[in-house]
Amino acid sequence: MIRVLVVDDSAFMRNMITKFLTSNHQIAVAGTARNGEEALRKIEELRPDVVTLDIEMPVMDGKETLKRIMAKESLPVIMVSSLTQRGAEITIECLEIGAIDFVAKPSGSISVDLYKVREELIEKVLTAGRTKLKARPAPALKPKPEAHQEVVAESVIRPARSGSAKQLVCIGTSTGGPKALQRVLPKLPKTLKAPVFVVQHMPAGFTASLANRLNHLSEVTVKEAENGERAQDGCVYIAPGGKNMAVHLEQGELVISLDDRDTVSRHKPSVDYLFNSLAPLKSFDKIAVIMTGMGSDGTEGVKSLLQHSGGTVIAESAESCVVFGMPKAVINNGLANEIKHVDEIAAAIMTYMKKERA
CATH class of the missing domain: 3.40.50.180 (Methylesterase CheB, C-terminal domain)
Incomplete structure (x- = not known):
């Protein structure tokens, strides 16, 4: 079972993502968080296998939260991004920082049509849950x-x-x-x-x-x-x-x-x-x-x-x-x-x- 922490400032989005993920028998939502600070506390408490992380949040946004996660542990993180130019730029930066992948919200921060990316989200969480990340980039290996x-x-x-x-x-x-x-x-x-x-x-x-x-x-x-x-x-x-x-x-x-x-x-x-x-x-x-x-x-x-x-x-x-x-x-x-x-x-x-x- 892959245990997921869902992080989003919108209660609607948290509920939707939770509903979609738990429709798959291989996934359980261990908990939810409303912002980055709460997410960091929940990670320590719940020890999830995967985190879905909204980019735009109050108190502590997704990018800063991701930096803190990557600094402490090798936890697979999937960013949930808005389809804006700024959202795209931050998403690319987050992939560089260490996020394993991302899912784009179809229509803004609160996407009532999130169902359009339901299967994509499930597939990426399953992939992330099976992935063993390294805490730091590995040095070049020279196979025999x-x-x-x-x-x-x-x-x-x-x-x-x-x-x-x-x-x-x-x-x-x-x-x-x-x-x-x-x-x-x-x-x-x-x-x-x-x-x-x-x-x-x-x-x-x-x-x-x-x-x-x-x-x-x-x-x-x-x-x-x-x-x-x-x-x-x-x-x-x-x-x-x-x-x-x-x-x-x-x-x-x-x-x-x-x-x-x-x-x-x-x-x-x-x-x-x-x-x-x-x-x-x-x-x-x-x-x-x-x-x-x-x-x-x-x-x-x-x-x-x-x-x-x-x-x-x-x-x-x-x-x-x-x-x-x-x-x-x-x-x-x-x-x-x-x-x-x-x-x-x-x-x-x-x-x-x-x-x-x-």
Whole structure:
């Protein structure tokens, strides 16, 4: 049983969230709190497995409360955010501080239509409850060579190297992704001779804030992708929340297209959707990276990449993943060339860039 503390200044919202969560037999609400100060006391008293934490509260807001929680213990926290620009910016900051994930209120601080995110909230609480967080970011681990041999299946497809081909990098991630991207993208040099395409599972209204934050921290340019724009080397394009991103070739240039079609994986944006669009581009060598996240979005896309035109596949290791779902699916299907701690992924990308250019 996963025991949850629900923190929100609105009695209506506390009751709604409690009702939704307790409808699942695997979840029990251990208690509720009206503000951050009360939440900190209840955490000490009740020792919950997961906390749902409203951002906008009197006395002590969600961001300050989260800082205090993270300073004392490794407790999975899910932020409950309003769909405003300021709410999005604070949410991204909270993910950096250590929140495992977030749920967006559909219509403001008191959302009578919260039922729209009921299943999402339940799913994220279940995932958080099964997650063992580390109190501090782990140092980069260097697995022994024989350990790699035990994990990487023998059927792994080796990259096709064309030598003179142009290159591109594509990254897929979900739960824990914003913080993982912060540990990868700032390590890429501004002289990167390839565009980077990123799918981070996130709803509409939040990816622009994520891109702005990452751009501030990085040498490469990071931006939310726009429909019809031409991709440039040294630029990272993040798929907008609620939209699928595809890339096609037009007069020798890579052009981004966005749409809101539903996908088999149910994610929007979808990693599979992006990777499938890149698969036919035989004149480009591809470095595909699958990082932390629940589920298996990206596995079918990686298969398509390798079957159509080859490529190099880097999967994040279990040691650094918040949720070892998406990378595990790629590894178990024998698709990973490299398994790397998140702090080693940027260096691995650059190593393959050098190999391809040599």
